[in-house]
Amino acid sequence: MIDLKILREDPERVRLSQQVRGESVEIVDQLLALDEARRTAITTFEALRAEQNLLSKSVGAAKGDEKTALLASAKELSAKVKVADSARAEAEVAANAALLLIHNLISPEAPVGSEADFVVLEHFGTPRDFGIKGLEGFEAKDHVELGKILKAIDTERGAKVSGSRSYYLTGVGALLEFALVNYAISSATKAGFIPVIPPVLVNPPAMEGTGFLGQAAENVYHLEEDDYYLVGTSEVPLAAYHMDEVIEGLPLRYAGYSTCFRREAGTYGKDTRGIIRVHQFDKVEMFIFCEPKDALAEHQKLLQWEKDFLNAMEIPYRVIDVASGDLGASAIRKFDIEAWIPTQNAYREVTSTSNCTEFQARRLNIRYRDGDTTKPVATLNGTLVAIPRMIVAILENHQQSDGSVVVPAALRPFLGVDRLLPA
RNA sequence: GGUGGCGUGUCUGAGUGGCCUAAAGAGCACGUCUCGAAAGCGUGUGUUGGGGAGACUCAACCGUGGGUUCAAAUCCCACCGCCACCGCCA
Known part of the structure; x- marks a missing residue:
C-alpha cells in the first residue's frame, strides 16, 4: 500500500x-x-x-x-x-x-505505455547464425526436440500424468536443474545472500500482503479445503518471512529456492509447446529488505547479479525497462532480462527484477528502526534463475549439429561434463 | 486424529470484573560514583492511530475474532498457534 x-x-x-x-x-x-x-x-x-x-x-x-x-x-x-x-x-x-x-507510485523513469512500450536498455552477446545458409550450417532444433534427443525433457508423459503445461526432467535434464541450482546458490552465497528453502504453501495474510491476490489472483492455486495458497514465486514466503517484525541488520539479502505454481489462466494457445510456460517449475529468487534510501542502488545490484548469471551461461540477451502498464501493483520499476531463443528468433523473458519500495512492507508490516521511530523497509526481488526457461536457453543456444549440447564453462564443475550427448 | 495444559511488554513472570495508569525482576539507554570498569544508586524504557506548530493530549492494543457487562488481561463462544502424551505416518 x-x-x-x-x-x-x-x-x-x-x-x-x-x-x-x-x-x-x-x-x-x-x-x-x-x-x-x-x-x-x-x-x-x-x-x-x-x-x-x-x-x-x-x-x-x-x-x-x-x-x-x-x-x-x-x-x-x-x-x-x-x-x-x-x-x-x-x-x-x-x-x-x-x-x-491503489498501486505503488511509479518511478518517473519507467517508460510510459503498455506491454509493447518497453525500452531496450542494452544487448549482450551475439546470437549464433543458424540455418543451412548461416555460419553454423545447420538448422537449430528447438528445446523440445533437443530434450527428446538427450532424453532430458519429456512433455508427452508430463501431459499424460499432469495435463498440459507439465513435463518430466529426466537424466541430464534433471542433472541440469541440480547444477543450475547449485551454481546459483553458491554464487548467491558468495555475494552475501542467505540461502533459504521456504514453504510454498502459505496462508491468506502472506498471500495478500505480497499483493498477489488483487493483481494476479486468477493465476494463483488455492486449496479451498484448507484455505492455503500455492505460491507462484518464493517472493511470497520470502517477503512474508519478516511479516509483523521490526528488523535489524539491513540490508538483508535472501536467496530462496522453491517450486513455483502458476495456473496460467488466460494464456490458452500461448507457448503451448515445450517448457517455456508451465504450471510448475523451480526457481532461485533473490529478495532484499533494505532502507528506502538504498532501494535504487540495490535494484541495480540485483540487475547486475542477473546479468552475471546470463553471462556465465554464455547466452545472448537484452535488458528491457518494463513499461508502466505492465509493472504489477507493487513495483515502481521493473527490468526484465530476455534471453535469445534461436528457434523463436526472439528474445524471451528469463528473469525479472522489481523495486517495490515500501509498498509490500506497509502491507506486511515490516519495519526498521530509524532513530526513535520505526519506518517501513523497502523490498526488492529478482530472479536469479528460473529453471525451465534457463534450460531452454542453454539447450537451444549451445546445441551442435549432432544434437549434443556444449555445457557453459561455469556450469561444468557443477554438472561434471563438458557436453550433453544424445542418449 | 484423540486427550490435557498453555498463550501477558525485549525477556522471565504476577495479575480470575473497577485501586491495571499491567506488579516485580532481568535486559537496554542515560546519569551518578571511578584513573577506567564492575557492583551500587537514580532516571527513563512498547506499538499503532486521532488531534496539535509544539510541550503534549486522547484512544486502541494482554494469541485472533466475536459476545456478556456501565466497566474485560480477567467471564462466555469460536478459531489459530505452542507444549506434553497417545494413535497414525515419510
Whole structure:
C-alpha cells in the first residue's frame, strides 16, 4: 500500500501514477473522501469512549441512589459508544479497501505505455547464425526436440500424468536443474545472500500482503479445503518471512529456492509447446529488505547479479525497462532480462527484477528502526534463475549439429561434463 | 486424529470484573560514583492511530475474532498457534 501522507499532501502525484499504469484515477478521490470520513469517525468514537471511561470509573466508586442514576446514564452512553464504534470500524474497512486498490507510485523513469512500450536498455552477446545458409550450417532444433534427443525433457508423459503445461526432467535434464541450482546458490552465497528453502504453501495474510491476490489472483492455486495458497514465486514466503517484525541488520539479502505454481489462466494457445510456460517449475529468487534510501542502488545490484548469471551461461540477451502498464501493483520499476531463443528468433523473458519500495512492507508490516521511530523497509526481488526457461536457453543456444549440447564453462564443475550427448 | 495444559511488554513472570495508569525482576539507554570498569544508586524504557506548530493530549492494543457487562488481561463462544502424551505416518 502507498503512504497515506503522500496521498493527502500530493494527490495529483497519485492520480498521475494511476493514470500511466492504466489504473483507476477516480479511486484516488474516493479514497481521499473515505480517509476523511474515517478520521471523523475515529474522532467521534474516541471522544465518546473517553467520556465512557470516566463515567465507568465513577460508577465503580459510587453507592446507593447515586450509583443507580449513574448506571442509567452509563447505559445510555454505552449504546452510543457501540454505535460510534461500529461506524468507525465500517469507515476503516472502507478506507483500507480503497487504499489497497491503489498501486505503488511509479518511478518517473519507467517508460510510459503498455506491454509493447518497453525500452531496450542494452544487448549482450551475439546470437549464433543458424540455418543451412548461416555460419553454423545447420538448422537449430528447438528445446523440445533437443530434450527428446538427450532424453532430458519429456512433455508427452508430463501431459499424460499432469495435463498440459507439465513435463518430466529426466537424466541430464534433471542433472541440469541440480547444477543450475547449485551454481546459483553458491554464487548467491558468495555475494552475501542467505540461502533459504521456504514453504510454498502459505496462508491468506502472506498471500495478500505480497499483493498477489488483487493483481494476479486468477493465476494463483488455492486449496479451498484448507484455505492455503500455492505460491507462484518464493517472493511470497520470502517477503512474508519478516511479516509483523521490526528488523535489524539491513540490508538483508535472501536467496530462496522453491517450486513455483502458476495456473496460467488466460494464456490458452500461448507457448503451448515445450517448457517455456508451465504450471510448475523451480526457481532461485533473490529478495532484499533494505532502507528506502538504498532501494535504487540495490535494484541495480540485483540487475547486475542477473546479468552475471546470463553471462556465465554464455547466452545472448537484452535488458528491457518494463513499461508502466505492465509493472504489477507493487513495483515502481521493473527490468526484465530476455534471453535469445534461436528457434523463436526472439528474445524471451528469463528473469525479472522489481523495486517495490515500501509498498509490500506497509502491507506486511515490516519495519526498521530509524532513530526513535520505526519506518517501513523497502523490498526488492529478482530472479536469479528460473529453471525451465534457463534450460531452454542453454539447450537451444549451445546445441551442435549432432544434437549434443556444449555445457557453459561455469556450469561444468557443477554438472561434471563438458557436453550433453544424445542418449 | 484423540486427550490435557498453555498463550501477558525485549525477556522471565504476577495479575480470575473497577485501586491495571499491567506488579516485580532481568535486559537496554542515560546519569551518578571511578584513573577506567564492575557492583551500587537514580532516571527513563512498547506499538499503532486521532488531534496539535509544539510541550503534549486522547484512544486502541494482554494469541485472533466475536459476545456478556456501565466497566474485560480477567467471564462466555469460536478459531489459530505452542507444549506434553497417545494413535497414525515419510
